[in-house]
Amino acid sequence: xxxxxxxxxxxxxxxxxxxxxxxxxxxxxxxxxxxxxxxxxxxxxxxxxxxxxxxxxxxxxxxxxxxxxxxxxxxxxxxxxxxxxxxxxxxxxxxxxxxxxxxxxxxxxxxxxxxxxxxxxxxxxxxxxxxxxxxxxxxxxxxxxxxxxxxxxxxxxxxxxxxxxxxxxxxxxxxxxxxxxxxxxxxxxxxxxxxxxxxxxxxxxxxxxxxxxxxxxxxxxxxxxxxxxxxxxxxxxxxxxxxxxxxxxxxxxxxxxxxxxxxxxxxxxxxxxxxxxxxxxxxxxxxxxxxxxxxxxxxxxxxxxxxxxxxxxxxxxxxxxxxxxxxxxxxxxxxxxxxxxxxxxxxxxxxxxxxxxxxxxxxxxxxxxxxxxxxxxxxxxxxxxxxxxxxxxxxxxxxxxxxxxxxxxxxxxxxxxxxxxxxxxxxxxxxxxxxxxxxxxxxxxxxxxxxxxxxxxxxxxxxxxxxxxxxxxxxxxxxxxxxxxxxxxxxxxxxxxxxxxxxxxxxxxxxxxxx
Numbered sequence: 220x221x222x223x224x225x226x227x228x229x230x231x232x233x234x235x236x237x238x239x240x241x242x243x244x245x246x247x248x249x250x251x252x253x254x255x256x257x258x259x260x261x262x263x264x265x266x267x268x269x270x271x272x273x274x275x276x277x278x279x280x281x282x283x284x285x286x287x288x289x290x291x292x293x294x295x296x297x298x299x300x301x302x303x304x305x306x307x308x309x310x311x312x313x314x315x316x317x318x319x320x321x322x323x324x325x326x327x328x329x330x331x332x333x334x335x336x337x338x339x340x341x342x343x344x345x346x347x348x349x350x351x352x353x354x355x356x357x358x359x360x361x362x363x364x365x366x367x368x369x370x371x372x373x374x375x376x377x378x379x380x381x382x383x384x385x386x387x388x389x390x391x392x393x394x395x396x397x398x399x400x401x402x403x404x405x406x407x408x409x410x411x412x413x414x415x416x417x418x419x420x421x422x423x424x425x426x427x428x429x430x431x432x433x434x435x436x437x438x439x440x441x442x443x444x445x446x447x448x449x450x451x452x453x454x455x456x457x458x459x460x461x462x463x464x465x466x467x468x469x470x471x472x473x474x475x476x477x478x479x480x481x482x483x484x485x486x487x488x489x490x491x492x493x494x495x496x497x498x499x500x501x502x503x504x505x506x507x508x509x510x511x512x513x514x515x516x517x518x519x520x521x522x523x524x525x526x527x528x529x530x531x532x533x534x535x536x537x538x539x540x541x542x543x544x545x546x547x548x549x550x551x552x553x554x555x556x557x558x559x560x561x562x563x564x565x566x567x568x569x570x571x572x573x574x575x576x577x578x579x580x581x582x583x584x585x586x587x588x589x590x591x592x593x594x595x596x597x598x599x600x601x602x603x604x605x606x607x608x609x610x611x612x613x614x615x616x617x618x619x620x621x622x623x624x625x626x627x628x629x630x631x632x633x634x635x636x637x638x639x640x641x642x643x644x645x646x647x648x649x650x651x652x653x654x655x656x657x658x659x660x661x662x663x664x665x666x667x668x669x670x671x672x673x674x675x676x677x678x679x680x681x682x683x684x685x686x687x688x689x690x691x692x693x694x695x696x697x698x699x700x701x702x703x704x705x706x707x708x709x710x711x712x713x714x715x716x717x718x719x720x721x722x723x724x725x726x727x728x729x730x731x732x733x734x
Contacts, residue, residue, distance in 0.1 A: 229250070236280055247442045515693035
């Protein structure tokens with residue numbers, strides 16, 4: 220669909236949303252036109268979810284206005300939004316799996332006869348409704364008996380019947396295979412042809428170009444651009460998502476410290492359902508950086524390495540010897556450390572003290588029958604707090620009271636205390652202040668120079684270029700490229716993420732085998 224002067228069905232003007240000191244949305248404009256699919260893109264923290272919640276009534280804006288068919292509206296909640304014709308379908312189908320398909324379609328608006336639910340009429344209406352979506356299924360069967368793709372179509376049918384003006388699809392294809400995606404897209408295209416305005420949130424860029432007419436890109440709570448897809452390339456979209464502050468000139472990469480040491484860890488054909496097997500070695504004194512968009516498989520690789528998700532195929536080697544890693548306890552025993560992306564949920568123990576958070580991994584490795592005495596705990600916590608400049612009024616204060624940057628340093632100290640063989644850092648600088656950010660980067664460089672093997676995931680392209688000996692690029696749950704030497708540069712990473720190779724770099728595409 221080309222740019223036109225059709226009036227928007229739903230429009231947001233100057234939307235502002237503030238949570239405490241954080242400005243989640245900063246004067247954002249957005250519009251959904253009838254008969255179009257409008258993709259909404261952005262990395263974690265860009266503001267996508269907040270904007271969708273405002274458009275559907277889950278949140279109320281702190282500034283700006285919503286317009287429906289040109290008239291200002293105020294939405295109290297999602298049910299109120301449905302009354303205005305705005306429906307939402309999420310990645311996790313928000314229906315009742317233990318009730319029939321027909322019951323789910325007409326829940327809350329059942330046909331009755333003589334004061335009783337008229338199941339025969341409901342079943343007939345459900346069959347007629349689903350026939351419009353190309354579904355011929357037993358509507359009396361429980362919803363859970365059908366595939367996720369069918370459940371998504373049922374959810375869409377219900378949302379359209381309840382709403383009928385605007386349909387928001389939030390990551391609807393995340394759990395679908397290729398054929399199921401195409402089936403869902405056929406349904407979406409038929410709704411678009413009937414004049415519905417469709418907002419499409421996804422992290423699969425190929426699907427955006429396959430389905431959408433326009434795209435709006437958010438970054439750090441601000442709108443970067445709204446453009447028609449036929450004026451953009453995948454590389455254009457990636458660059459806007461990752462930030463104009465990224466230096467796209469090619470910078471030859473040089474590393475101090477000379478040659479790498481021996482291979483410390485080897486992941487040989489490690490994989491599981493939904494994740495292509497990967498073969499990766501990491502040496503002493505080496506940082507392997509990981510780049511890729513949200514949903515590309517970055518965190519899933521880290522979770523496989525640390526045994527959070529058990530690998531279904533492949534073998535692990537440490538210093539040339541096979542080891543078994545099917546859970547985090549076995550990973551710690553092998554000398555692995557893991558700083559997760561979501562430090563509040565998966566990293567810190569909020570009500571435990573700074574000292575207890577630092578010593579807990581070492582204590583687990585030693586076993587609870589070799590408990591560290593309080594003096595040893597105080598000495599250890601003090602040593603790492605000084606080394607990493609952890610700023611706390613007391614090491615006995617709850618770690619949840621620290622700033623995000625200091626919490627991140629506490630998690631890093633926890634794993635350094637076990638003298639690790641291999642350290643995995645997933646977004647170690649996300650959401651922390653500039654000073655703490657710089658300190659974390661200096662620590663990564665120092666650990667590399669001291670001979671540690673590191674695997675570091677980051678959305679900050681300039682950052683990962685600065686400290687990586689090698690960079691692997693993830694796309695669609697697969698390692699699709701490896702960059703080494705002079706090819707380690709921002710523009711090369713962007714092109715690999717986008718699936719292009721504009722400069723004809725010596726980038727190894729397909730699944731790399733790294734020695």
